[in-house]
Amino acid sequence: MKRPAFPTLVxxxxxxxxxxxxxxxxxxxxxxxxxxxxxxxxxxxxxxxLGGPIVVRVGRARLAVARQVAAAIxxxxxxxxx
Amino acid sequence: xxxxxxxxxxxxxxxxxxDGMPSVRSPRLEPGAGAAPGRxxxxxxxxxxxxxxxxxxxGRPNVGKSTLFARASRRFAETTNAPGTTVRAEAREVRTRxxxxxxxxLPGTGSLADHPVAGPPxxxxxxxxxxxxxxxxADAGDVARHVPLVLACRDLGLPVVVALNLADEAxxxxxxxxxxxxxxxxxxxxxxxxxxxxxxxxxxxxxAVSRARRRRGVRAGTHSPRALVPASAYPPAVExxxxxxxxDLPTSRALGAAALDPTGLxxxxxxxxxxxxxxxxxxxxxxxxxxxxxxxxxWTAEVEAVRPGRRPFADRLAAWSIRPWPGLAILAxxxxxxxxIVSVVGAGLAAVxxxxxxxxxxxxxxxxxxxxxxxxxxxxxxLWGLDSGILGLLAIGIPYVLLFxxxxxxxxxxxxxxxxxxxTDRLLGGLGLSGRxxxxxxxxxxxxxPAIYGTRVLATRRERVLAAFxxxxxxxxxRSAVVVAALVPFAGPAVAAAAFGLIxxxxxxxxxxxxxxxxxxxxxxxLELAPLRRPMARQVAAKAxxxxRxxxxxxxxxxxxxxxxLGLVYESGLIWPAAAILxxxxxxxxxxxxxxxxxxxxxxxxxxxxxxxxxxxxxxxMGGGVAGLGDLMTPGxxxxxxxxxxxxxxxxxxxxxxxxxxGWRTAxxxxxxxxxxxxxxxxxxxxxxxxx
Numbered sequence: 001m002k003r004p005a006f007p008t009l010v011x012x013x014x015x016x017x018x019x020x021x022x023x024x025x026x027x028x029x030x031x032x033x034x035x036x037x038x039x040x041x042x043x044x045x046x047x048x049x050l051g052g053p054i055v056v057r058v059g060r061a062r063l064a065v066a067r068q069v070a071a072a073i074x075x076x077x078x079x080x081x082x
Numbered sequence: 083x084x085x086x087x088x089x090x091x092x093x094x095x096x097x098x099x100x101d102g103m104p105s106v107r108s109p110r111l112e113p114g115a116g117a118a119p120g121r122x123x124x125x126x127x128x129x130x131x132x133x134x135x136x137x138x139x140x141g142r143p144n145v146g147k148s149t150l151f152a153r154a155s156r157r158f159a160e161t162t163n164a165p166g167t168t169v170r171a172e173a174r175e176v177r178t179r180x181x182x183x184x185x186x187x188l189p190g191t192g193s194l195a196d197h198p199v200a201g202p203p204x205x206x207x208x209x210x211x212x213x214x215x216x217x218x219x220a221d222a223g224d225v226a227r228h229v230p231l232v233l234a235c236r237d238l239g240l241p242v243v244v245a246l247n248l249a250d251e252a253x254x255x256x257x258x259x260x261x262x263x264x265x266x267x268x269x270x271x272x273x274x275x276x277x278x279x280x281x282x283x284x285x286x287x288x289x290a291v292s293r294a295r296r297r298r299g300v301r302a303g304t305h306s307p308r309a310l311v312p313a314s315a316y317p318p319a320v321e322x323x324x325x326x327x328x329x330d331l332p333t334s335r336a337l338g339a340a341a342l343d344p345t346g347l348x349x350x351x352x353x354x355x356x357x358x359x360x361x362x363x364x365x366x367x368x369x370x371x372x373x374x375x376x377x378x379x380x381w382t383a384e385v386e387a388v389r390p391g392r393r394p395f396a397d398r399l400a401a402w403s404i405r406p407w408p409g410l411a412i413l414a415x416x417x418x419x420x421x422x423i424v425s426v427v428g429a430g431l432a433a434v435x436x437x438x439x440x441x442x443x444x445x446x447x448x449x450x451x452x453x454x455x456x457x458x459x460x461x462x463x464x465l466w467g468l469d470s471g472i473l474g475l476l477a478i479g480i481p482y483v484l485l486f487x488x489x490x491x492x493x494x495x496x497x498x499x500x501x502x503x504x505x506t507d508r509l510l511g512g513l514g515l516s517g518r519x520x521x522x523x524x525x526x527x528x529x530x531x532p533a534i535y536g537t538r539v540l541a542t543r544r545e546r547v548l549a550a551f552x553x554x555x556x557x558x559x560x561r562s563a564v565v566v567a568a569l570v571p572f573a574g575p576a577v578a579a580a581a582f583g584l585i586x587x588x589x590x591x592x593x594x595x596x597x598x599x600x601x602x603x604x605x606x607x608x609l610e611l612a613p614l615r616r617p618m619a620r621q622v623a624a625k626a627x628x629x630x631r632x633x634x635x636x637x638x639x640x641x642x643x644x645x646x647x648l649g650l651v652y653e654s655g656l657i658w659p660a661a662a663i664l665x666x667x668x669x670x671x672x673x674x675x676x677x678x679x680x681x682x683x684x685x686x687x688x689x690x691x692x693x694x695x696x697x698x699x700x701x702x703x704m705g706g707g708v709a710g711l712g713d714l715m716t717p718g719x720x721x722x723x724x725x726x727x728x729x730x731x732x733x734x735x736x737x738x739x740x741x742x743x744x745g746w747r748t749a750x751x752x753x754x755x756x757x758x759x760x761x762x763x764x765x766x767x768x769x770x771x772x773x774x
Binding site for chain 1: 142191192193196223224226227255371372375400401404405406500503504505507508511516517606607608609610611
């Protein structure tokens with residue numbers, strides 16, 4: 001498999017911060033409704049084991065997304081967590 | 083989806099929305115919503131608009147909208163629970179110092195363009211309520227996230243008031259918002275509120291009501307208009323596109339206007355429900371939303387000050403609750419506590435209520451029925467329903483179901499159920515379900531009927547079917563009672579635990595099989611986590627009470643009428659030929675006594691009745707020598723009996739709920755599947771245990 005040019009949310013570890021570059025059109029509307037869109041800064045709070053969901057902080061809200069949704073969110077790593 | 087069919091376009095806003103809208107249950111709104119096509123032709127919508135000014139409540143999920151609604155109308159009923167479960171709009175009359183108005187509570191929404199489940203967009207539900215003003219409930223602790231919705235409502239061209247809610251929680255997190263400055267930037271009034279205590283609520287609602295009244299006055303020509311829409315802060319390119327889209331709105335009043343106006347927005351603008359620019363913003367969400375988010379970020383930086391400090395305990399607990407450790411330990415503790423309370427307190431309550439009924443009500447009812455009804459067989463059949471049927475409701479309904487509703491309502495109110503959904507998402511993913519399903523599955527252990535209604539929050543029909551199928555296999559309190567009462571006294575608690583383990587394994591296996599057989603894929607989890615809060619006693623009691631009343635409305639007639647029918651079959655002697663028909667399966671395959679088959683079949687009416695019925699039938703066939711179930715069946719037979727009763731066909735109330743929610747075909751297919759599973763597993767068990 002070819003590695004994507006940018007990491008997705010799945011590639012981040014707990015505590016990592018990133019900026020959302022692009023959301024796959026298939027998931028765009030659902031995520032935008034929950035308040036996650038390109039340009040947002042996210043911080044990974046927890047990754048549930050065995051392929052469970054990833055919990056991120058978007059601003060002050062916390063959002064749980066399944067791995068397959070997280071894989072549709074391309075991000076750019078940012079330094080620092082807070 | 084239709085918009086106005088009328089030959090001329092005197093289209094009222096309520097009629098101009100697509101079918102399947104959440105309907106607003108208010109007699110005052112019905113004349114508009116229910117008008118026959120054409121009858122309102124040429125009539126200005128104001129003429130048949132509701133008599134009172136209407137204020138719509140809009141806000142993101144879990145921001146406390148429904149709590150504010152309850153405070154404003156001074157009545158706590160079925161209010162917020164897990165996010166996104168206010169499925170229907172509800173309207174109530176409120177009295178404020180600015181006068182009376184109709185307050186309409188709408189489901190939580192991220193934007194006006196959201197499709198709540200699978201239906202028309204949110205704005206259609208909003209405009210169907212014909213609001214004269216909008217009260218937007220926003221989170222004082224997260225202004226940046228909530229301001230875009232305020233801007234979207236303001237863009238509609240309707241008066242807007244903002245309730246900056248959860249002000250107490252924001253303060254606990256060290257967040258301070260300059261409400262005055264925010265009000266200047268938004269050009270709408272902003273009031274700080276704490277809906278849970280009621281602080282600031284009357285003022286905010288009264289302000290929205292006065293704005294709504296003024297708009298009514300302007301439209302009726304008794305008030306002069308005031309400039310409502312401020313100069314836009316959106317970039318010029320966005321404004322230009324909006325102006326163009328507004329100018330292009332279909333305004334034709336000729337025949338076929340509906341075809342030219344598929345969204346119905348042209349008609350709504352013509353009816354004065356919103357401004358042309360407002361309609362344009364609804365048509366171009368992709369263009370306006372980024373501009374709103376930019377503004378929100380800029381303005382938040384200007385109005386918000388954050389004092390550094392320790393995060394409140396509730397927030398730290400919320401973070402722990404979703405980590406594997408200590409999250410799973412917290413989950414185990416919550417579940418163990420729930421079941422301990424339900425089984426210990428529930429069993430105690432059940433005993434007290436049954437004894438009270440037997441001692442006080444039973445003799446009177448028996449005597450009464452026997453005096454009025456001359457036929458002894460008929461009297462006995464009636465008593466099956468009026469005496470033991472109601473006793474069953476008292477022994478199961480009140481102690482177990484009500485208690486369970488109270489605990490689930492408290493969990494919902496605390497916000498913990500979203501943590502539960504995150505923790506169980508991976509496990510349920512194996513069954514084709516997302517973590518959201520954990521909530522109805524937990525409820526199913528109390529009673530399957532409300533759990534089936536609870537599957538409404540799931541995104542797709544596939545998910546609803548899978549979840550409902552699992553719900554029917556989860557032992558409810560009545561079925562758990564059968565397993566416990568049949569096995570604990572005669573085979574020991576370990577055997578009862580083994581039976582529960584087997585039932586859970588069968589449920590998981592059937593879930594995996596159904597997920598494989600049913601075409602399609604699961605919709606993956608996207609869920610905003612609710613912050614943890616201390617549950618509010620009044621709200622919990624009101625919520626549990628409302629659900630319990632709904633449960634009694636469904637279950638009570640079924641229990642009473644079903645028991646009378648069963649009584650008639652028994653008292654008339656028709657029951658014995660029926661037993662003979664079942665013998666090949668019951669005696670030959672399952673290795674059970676003939677009467678056990680009848681108990682299993684009639685448990686369809688009332689699961690917890692299976693054992694009671696078995697005793698009655700056993701005494702009737704074998705005479706008074708049968709003192710307990712132990713004399714009738716061996717422990718092996720009891721094990722087979724308990725598993726088959728629990729797994730086979732859900733009870734009649736569950737079947738009715740399934741049919742109502744998913745259709746008869748699906749309901750009957752599920753019942754057939756559970757019956758086949760129960761008979762197959764029962765036969766194998768009978769052979770493994772040496773019963774046959």
